[in-house]
Amino acid sequence: MLKSGMVNPRVLTIRQRLAVTGDMSTLSMESALYDDDVKTSVEKFQQRHGLEVNGLVDKVTLAAMNVPVEGRIGQLRVNLDRARWVLHDLPQNFVMVDIAGFNVQYIRSGQVVWKTRAIVGKTYRKTPVFRSNIRYIIFNPIWTIPPTILREDILPKIKRDPEYLRNKNMVVLDQLGKQIDSATIDWSQYPGNSFPYLIRQQPGPKNTLGRVKFIFPNKHAVYLHDTLKKSGFERAERALSSGCIRIQNPLHFSELLLADKPG
Numbered sequence: 001m002l003k004s005g006m007v008n009p010r011v012l013t014i015r016q017r018l019a020v021t022g023d024m025s026t027l028s029m030e031s032a033l034y035d036d037d038v039k040t041s042v043e044k045f046q047q048r049h050g051l052e053v054n055g056l057v058d059k060v061t062l063a064a065m066n067v068p069v070e071g072r073i074g075q076l077r078v079n080l081d082r083a084r085w086v087l088h089d090l091p092q093n094f095v096m097v098d099i100a101g102f103n104v105q106y107i108r109s110g111q112v113v114w115k116t117r118a119i120v121g122k123t124y125r126k127t128p129v130f131r132s133n134i135r136y137i138i139f140n141p142i143w144t145i146p147p148t149i150l151r152e153d154i155l156p157k158i159k160r161d162p163e164y165l166r167n168k169n170m171v172v173l174d175q176l177g178k179q180i181d182s183a184t185i186d187w188s189q190y191p192g193n194s195f196p197y198l199i200r201q202q203p204g205p206k207n208t209l210g211r212v213k214f215i216f217p218n219k220h221a222v223y224l225h226d227t228l229k230k231s232g233f234e235r236a237e238r239a240l241s242s243g244c245i246r247i248q249n250p251l252h253f254s255e256l257l258l259a260d261k262p263g
Contacts, residue, residue, distance in 0.1 A: 002057035005034060011033065049064050051236050052235070092109055095224075099129070102119070103115055106256055116252075117233045119246040122240060127245060137257065139211065142207070155190045169206045174197055225250065226251075
């Protein structure tokens with residue numbers, strides 16, 4: 001990692017790299033000192049690329065600097081292709097999730113009236129790209145565990161900890177919605193076999209979805225919601241969820257939406 005005050009031959013390369021993209025003046029290319037000019041230029045580069053603005057050439061910033069021009073062009077082509085079918089014929093008011101930028105925006109009459117940080121899907125559980133309409137808002141939601149999370153995350157935890165369900169305020173239901181005594185289930189055979197029940201987390205302070213979720217029907221079972229894990233919003237890279245979009249200020253967002261839909 002390179003930071004202010006350091007003298008290192010690599011600073012010369014950093015200066016040249018920043019000058020190529022216009023983040024730094026070409027007037028001071030000969031110094032190996034990581035001075036204020038370098039720090040300010042690094043911060044400019046980080047801001048443009050949606051990175052944590054800390055003025056450090058850390059692992060993440062260096063990786064972004066090393067993406068070749070061909071790679072950036074490829075990213076632009078992919079994003080332009082997505083935009084053709086996602087962003088056409090937009091209504092006057094709409095909500096946009098910027099997955100790569102880790103934020104959510106509310107656009108009203110062509111103006112961004114609200115923007116907040118978001119946590120999106122991990123690399124192996126990516127947030128899908130699609131369009132839908134927000135139909136309703138649920139306060140103090142229940143959480144019916146999706147199949148992938150149930151199979152890969154929850155069932156192994158239940159096998160390791162018999163008190164997991166109780167501690168997380170979760171109940172087991174059959175396919176008709178009738179509650180099942182979890183003590184009668186042989187958990188050792190799962191997740192190897194198909195799990196015939198549903199697991200639901202009750203509303204309350206332990207609910208993973210927090211205090212509110214926003215429903216827009218889609219085949220991916222993805223929605224916007226609050227979260228208990230607030231610390232994730234302080235990270236620059238926020239690909240941390242299992243596909244749903246966690247938002248930082250959900251109650252204010254709900255106020256804005258409800259104000260635009262009186263009654």
